[in-house]
Amino acid sequence: MIELKTPAEVERMHVTGRFVAEVLTEVGALADVGVNLMDLEHHVRGMIERRGAESCYWDYAPSFGKGPFRNVIxxxxxxxxxxxxxxDYTLRDGDVLTADFAVKIDGWAADSARTVIVGTAAEEDxxxxxxxxxxxxxxxxxxxPGNRLGDIxxxxxxxxxxxxxxxxxxxxxxxxxxTMHEELHVPNKGKAGRGMKLQPGLTLALEPWFARTTDRIVFDPDGWTIRSADGSRAAHTEHTVAVTEDVPLVLTRREQENPATRAGTDRLSTKDS
Incomplete structure (x- = not known):
């Protein structure tokens, strides 16, 4: 069942979206050579606790996963x-890092992802x-409104x-x-003019992701992590978006959506790690 949201409900999702944007902004700033992935995980746990949010990932157990997910990002x-x-992985110079994050605040979810390059960036990345x-x-x-799902x-x-x-x-x-996942699958490949007609109040998480040289995927032994089948590098970007009577409303837009690279000067504080 597809639930169209009222303007008031969209605004409540927007509150959540602003926090999701804040977290991903901070993760992107903290991702640096020498930082361990678990440092980022624990830092985000602290942000969730301080905000009084609820992780959409903790205990998430879909059919494709291996047991409940026990992390928050x-x-x-x-x-x-x-x-x-x-x-337990320490980021290295030139690593491509994708962070995907979803929480609920007061019962309303938002989901977003960004990919950043740590340190020196290769042009192909x-x-x-x-x-x-x-x-x-x-x-x-x-x-x-008036477009169809296939247009996206x-x-x-x-x-x-x-x-x-x-x-x-x-x-x-x-x-x-x-919830984080509601009705409607939005493929990253399709034909314009096909599928359901978009209506105001429809809220979607749109998330293009590409690997450099393959459309095939493999799962790690952990049962969760998905990789390109040929080992080529990949990237993923996502926002939660509301269809309105006018222009689309991006609920997880970061205040300054930085380029893929960053200077790498911010560090995790010891109190948050």
């Missing part, structure tokens, strides 16, 4: 791109990160094709609202 490195299970960002903006622009998928596919990246359709965007 997904962290994937290099050829890993989705559902990255935080573990910058290119794929920017391609996912470009695809996401195209998808958001297509999320207008086609917009993502067009950007991927333009950059020469293959597209996997097993995992994509989804409905979101009272």
């Amino acid at each position: 997904c962290l994937a490195v290099n050829d890993a791109v989705l559902h990255g299970l935080p573990h 910058l290119r794929i990160v920017r391609a996912t960002e470009e695809a996401l903006e195209a998808a958001i622009d297509a999320a207008r 998928s086609a917009a993502i596919w067009a950007v991927a094709s333009g950059h020469g990246y293959p597209v996997n359709t097993e995992f994509g965007g989804h409905g979101i609202g009272r």
